Amino acid sequence: MTRFEADTSRERRKLFADAVEAHRNRGSAFLTIEAERNPDLDGEGPGPWIQFSERTFNMDVTDEELDRLKDLLSEFPEFRIDQLESPDEAEGTNVRITARSDANRLAGFADRVFQAVYSREEDYRAWVTAI
Structure with a gap:
């Protein structure tokens, strides 16, 4: 394991909360979290x-x-879907969720x-x- 991965x-x-804090402290454009690829799912x-x-x-x-995401949001009432975009050439939907909370709550949501x-x-x- 490195400082930038966890299982x-x-x-x-903790990793995700630290990344949110670093993102906020640095004023970076965004942070990116990726999960390990699963050939059976991906x-x-x-x-x-x-x-x-x-x-x-x-x-x-x-x-x-998307259906599962909507169900999950019931556990995070302070978060809401802000935008759904489904371009014709894409398979799926890009979702933007407004999430005003502390780093630990954001990290918990990302993990879930x-x-x-x-x-x-x-x-x-x-x-x-990326941070």
């Missing part, structure tokens, strides 16, 4: 990713993942997205790939 819930949430494509910028999460989802929306196991590995 337990506790380590991932086919030939890359693993899922989430970006966070200021107060907005950004992610791409399939129709089924990978598990509940993208169907990752409890011990999935994630990386912060």
Whole structure:
């Protein structure tokens, strides 16, 4: 493991919260978190990713993942879908979620997205790939 990857819930949430704090302190454009690719779930494509910028999460989802995301948001009432975009040439939907909260709550949401929306196991590995 490196400082920028983790594979337990506790380590991932700490990593994600630290990344949010670093993003805010640096005033960077965004931060990106990627989950390990799972060939059974991702086919030939890359693993899922989430970006966070200021107060907005950004992610791409399939129709089924979008339904699971909407269900997950019931656990995070302070977060709301702000924009859905489904270009004709894309398979899926780009979702922007307004999320005004502290770094720990944002980290918990990101971890839950990978598990509940993208169907990752409890011990999935994630990386912060950009801050």
